[in-house]
Amino acid sequence: MPETRIGRILDEVGAMAFPGVYDTLSAKIAERVGFPMAFVSGYSVAATFIGEPDLGLLTQTEMCDRARRICGSVSIPIIVDADTGYGNPLNVYRTVRELMAAGAAGCFLEDQMWPKKCGHLKGKKVVDRQEFVDKIRAAVEARADRDFFIVARTDALAVHGMDEAVARIEAARAAGADASFIEAPCSVEQLAEIGRRVPRPIVANMIEGGKTPVLPTSELIAMGFQLILYPLTALFAAAQAIELMYRKLRRDATTMGEETRLMDFERFNELIGVDARHALAERFGAP
Numbered sequence: 001m002p003e004t005r006i007g008r009i010l011d012e013v014g015a016m017a018f019p020g021v022y023d024t025l026s027a028k029i030a031e032r033v034g035f036p037m038a039f040v041s042g043y044s045v046a047a048t049f050i051g052e053p054d055l056g057l058l059t060q061t062e063m064c065d066r067a068r069r070i071c072g073s074v075s076i077p078i079i080v081d082a083d084t085g086y087g088n089p090l091n092v093y094r095t096v097r098e099l100m101a102a103g104a105a106g107c108f109l110e111d112q113m114w115p116k117k118c119g120h121l122k123g124k125k126v127v128d129r130q131e132f133v134d135k136i137r138a139a140v141e142a143r144a145d146r147d148f149f150i151v152a153r154t155d156a157l158a159v160h161g162m163d164e165a166v167a168r169i170e171a172a173r174a175a176g177a178d179a180s181f182i183e184a185p186c187s188v189e190q191l192a193e194i195g196r197r198v199p200r201p202i203v204a205n206m207i208e209g210g211k212t213p214v215l216p217t218s219e220l221i222a223m224g225f226q227l228i229l230y231p232l233t234a235l236f237a238a239a240q241a242i243e244l245m246y247r248k249l250r251r252d253a254t255t256m257g258e259e260t261r262l263m264d265f266e267r268f269n270e271l272i273g274v275d276a277r278h279a280l281a282e283r284f285g286a287p
Contacts, residue, residue: 005077005105006149007178009036010201015221017206020231022048023066024073026238028271031074037105040070041231042081043118048235056115060086060095068102077105079149082139084114084127089138096142096150106149108181108203109139111156111168119183120210124155129164133171140176151203151227152177158184166197173199179227184211191215195224203227208236 009016018037021027022044030038043054045066050058067080080099085092092109099107110116111132113125126132132154139150152172157165162182169180181203185191191213195202204225206214217228241261248258255262269275281287 002143002145002147004147004149004178006037006079009077010226015201015217015226015228017217017228017230019234020044020229021070021078022235024069025272026234027070027074027076027078029234031076032271035076037077037079038074039079039108039229039231040067040081042083044232044235045081054116054118054121056083056117058083060091060098064095064098064102067099067104071103071105078103079106079108079151080104082107082109084110084112084116085135085139087114088131089134092135092138093142096139096148100143100146100148105147106151106178107139108151108153109135109177110153110183111135119153119155119205120207120212124158126154126156126159129168129171132168133175136172136175136177149179150177151179151181153181153183153203155183157182157190162190162193162197166194169198179203181205186211188213188215191220191225192223195220198224200224201226203229206230207232 018035018039019030020041021030021038022040027038042058042063045063046052046054046058049062049066063080067078071078082095082099085095096107111126113127117124136150136152143150152169154165154168156168165182169182173180179201180198182194182198183205185194191204202225204220205212206228208214220228245255245258245261249255
């Protein structure tokens, strides 16, 4: 397998918690506070880009376009949710090539039937095990020897049970995937079993209010997880903060009294690089 940026980070830190981002601003904040990597989820892009739930409505083109903008805005590596690859193994091959061209450092690739659903929603269906493995093989061939980290995700736990979920992950890893992800375990006991049975590195998906118990990172590491992902934390936090401030503005026709809830103008300009752009403009004689 080729050396990857994500693999090097894991070699350095062993295990880590890292965030989901959904646009260039959230990615810049993740980088600013010191995260060495981040993830773009289909759930968050569907919500913020097309205003729809994660029910297979987001297209490959829309996801790759958002990924290109996010990856181009920061220097940290970004893993992108590739859902099912948007079709058969040929579609997977193209999706991986498109994501690499967009600057992504890796992807999640899952075994749901299309149109897929958020892994924490009911009514999921999965493709045959061999079809999933063929998709992983296509992704690995598309990646070739380039720096691209492939996470094999299965939703088979909810459909066929733990043994089939583990078997799918083992087959995907044998086909060349770099990491393991069994989605939506519903108990601490299931998390512990995944940590015991699945090849490392392993993803733990911590969705606040979802099906999987949210545990301290130290406990998850002790269970055997290395990639502890909080994919929707920023999305939920931003939605809550925006709603609170809009309700204040609608009710009182002012934001006065709530200034501490806002990033001030100077700090925000620093975040998006206003001074750096002014300096660049001055170098070229622009006003």
